[in-house]
Structure formats: C-alpha cells, structure tokens
Amino acid sequence: MTDSIVLCRPDDWHLHLRDGAMLAAVTPFSAGFGRAIIMPNLVPPVVTGAQAAAYRDRIRAALPETAALVPQMTLYLTDSTDPADVTAAHEAGIIRAVKLYPAGATTNSASGVTDFDRVRPVLEAMAGAGIPLCVHGEVTDPAVDIFDREAVFIDRVLDPIRRKTPGLRVVMEHITTSEGVAYARSGGDDLGATITTHHLVINRNAILAGGIRPHYYCLPVAKRETHRLALREAATSGEARFFLGTDSAPHPDSAKLQPCGCAGCFTAPNTMSILAHVFEDEDALDRLEAFASLNGAAFYGLPPNEDRIRLTRRETPAAYPATIAAGDETVTVFDPGFPLYWHLEDA
Numbered sequence: 001m002t003d004s005i006v007l008c009r010p011d012d013w014h015l016h017l018r019d020g021a022m023l024a025a026v027t028p029f030s031a032g033f034g035r036a037i038i039m040p041n042l043v044p045p046v047v048t049g050a051q052a053a054a055y056r057d058r059i060r061a062a063l064p065e066t067a068a069l070v071p072q073m074t075l076y077l078t079d080s081t082d083p084a085d086v087t088a089a090h091e092a093g094i095i096r097a098v099k100l101y102p103a104g105a106t107t108n109s110a111s112g113v114t115d116f117d118r119v120r121p122v123l124e125a126m127a128g129a130g131i132p133l134c135v136h137g138e139v140t141d142p143a144v145d146i147f148d149r150e151a152v153f154i155d156r157v158l159d160p161i162r163r164k165t166p167g168l169r170v171v172m173e174h175i176t177t178s179e180g181v182a183y184a185r186s187g188g189d190d191l192g193a194t195i196t197t198h199h200l201v202i203n204r205n206a207i208l209a210g211g212i213r214p215h216y217y218c219l220p221v222a223k224r225e226t227h228r229l230a231l232r233e234a235a236t237s238g239e240a241r242f243f244l245g246t247d248s249a250p251h252p253d254s255a256k257l258q259p260c261g262c263a264g265c266f267t268a269p270n271t272m273s274i275l276a277h278v279f280e281d282e283d284a285l286d287r288l289e290a291f292a293s294l295n296g297a298a299f300y301g302l303p304p305n306e307d308r309i310r311l312t313r314r315e316t317p318a319a320y321p322a323t324i325a326a327g328d329e330t331v332t333v334f335d336p337g338f339p340l341y342w343h344l345e346d347a
C-alpha cells in the first residue's frame, strides 16, 4: 500500500475568505495552497478593480509570513459592470477572473446579474482579453426544483452564453451533477469545471436523512448518489478540464444553525486529507496531483507551483479542529464522516 505521496503544491480555484474577523480567522487555513481564486461575494461585493486591489491587500495582511498563498482576485459581475474597468484591472494584474452569480442564486448574490443581455459588452471584452468567466451555474426561477437548477441553468443560460460569445473562457464552478460533468466534457479547452471536496464525499442524504444537518447544506445543494459518483469519476479521471475548487465557505454557526440557515461548508482545514482519502478509495492517488495541482493552473495559463507537499498515510488519524473561533463566533469545520489517515506535511 502506498503510504506517502509527493505533489506539486496544490491550488484552490474557488475559495471564500470573507472579510474582517472572519478573514483573519480562516485565511491561515488556506495558506498552504499555492494560489487561490478568491470569491468576490462580500457585503457589499467586490465590483471594481480598485476594490479588488484593496481586498487583496487585506488578504495579504491576514496571511502568516510563511504562507505560500498568492490570492488571485475576481470581480463580481453586475448589470452595470464597466467593460473598461474589467480589462484595465486584468491588464494591471489585479484580477484573474470575473465571477457571474445569477441574482439571488446563492449567499450574498443580491447584486448579481438579472439580465444576461446587459452584460454582453463585458463578456465580449473578456473574450477578447482572455479573461475567464467563473460561473455559479444555477437558475433562480422559483418554479424550478432546487435539485434541477444546475441542469436547467446549463440548457437555459450557460450554453446560450457560450454560443453567443465565441472565445469566452468559462469555468463551471462547483459542479454537482452528471449533467454538469457531461456538459464540461462537451467543451474544448475553453471550458473547465471545478469540483469541491465536499461534493465528492456527501450526497443529499447527508443533509436530510435522520434529521436536518445544516453543516452539510451548501449551494449548489448536494444531489443524489449517482451524481456524487459521477463527480468522483470526473475528479479522478485526470482529465485537464476538471480541477479543485474547494468552495470552502465559512459561516458563523450562529448564521448556519437557524430556521433559515446560510449555505456553505468550511473545508479549508482538512481538504487535502479528505481528497487523499477519496482518491485512494478510487484507486487514483496517482491522479490527485492532476486534479489538485496541475489542471487548474494549466486552465488559467499558469505554470504549476514549483515547491511540493507530502501526504503521508499514518495509523493515527490527522487531527483537525471541529470548530474554529472567528472573533466572537465559532465556525464548524466540515466533518467528512470518516477518520482522515492522510496527513499533510512539507515535502
């Protein structure tokens, strides 16, 4: 049995670090990733290049001195985003991508896009400049069942956008369905898809069977088991279009444990140990590096990180906190439901 593997340092292509006391508390748990795409859904959202630069500086200040992490900033696309601000922020090296949230689809998405024709000039400028569009792919139509919102989004919104905007590079963020996997596979090298750690581990029973478990509630919501298996097959396939975006999304327990609780799983502290467990289960440890360290960088046109990490399988489980403190609040760490024998170490 393999008991130690060395990988190029992994990247996290979808991460929420928040702001203020939460930023200070959670950022150190992502410091071991090389690069991370930082989600812009703050309140208020990060919509201009100047706001992205200021947020980047707050993240840098929250990082430990020894951190590897280099934040890759994004802008939150709104109906009134100025194409010239987007291309200028990209040329200045401030942003790596732009994030599309359909208005109301997820946490802090009230300022998201309401009319896709209004953002057409921005999308065209992005296609011209090679700036990727990261997409939260769910329709918000209340008539569409929440478990179908990703598949319907692909047909009604994503495919039309891609057809109308040739050359636009798109990342389907946190795909959760076999339809998402199939659509990602239908594209060329202009289409990528991130897969989260938790969607490889849980299906919808984790949220609902035997009682409601708010810490497993995220968006897009976990689907039935066939979809989880499709995601595991995709993530472990080694195919260049699939890469890690943890979507680690911390919320205070006081906001999750409510009659109407927030969506998001906080996976930053134990993601690499969980992924090693999943890839070992799938007999695909040799493809973990492609998923976590190589494919995303290649999609974003970046070289792999030069340094390495080691994952070692030990007889005693890796220790990670059940909760962390953030200011006066606590945040619960994602519990995969099994012990984590893979320990993350310096190479």
Ligand SMILES: NC(=O)N[C@@H](CC(=O)O)C(=O)O
Residues within 6 Å of the ligand: 016, 041, 106, 107, 108, 136, 217, 218, 219, 220, 247, 249, 250, 263, 264, 265
């Ligand atoms: N994934 C989540 O459930 N929540 C994210 C938003 C998002 O990525 O959609 C958050 O910001 O909390």
Ligand SMILES: [Zn+2]
Residues within 6 Å of the ligand: 106, 136, 173, 174, 219, 220
């Ligand atoms: Zn999202």
Ligand SMILES: [Zn+2]
Residues within 6 Å of the ligand: 014, 015, 016, 039, 247, 249
């Ligand atoms: Zn997210």
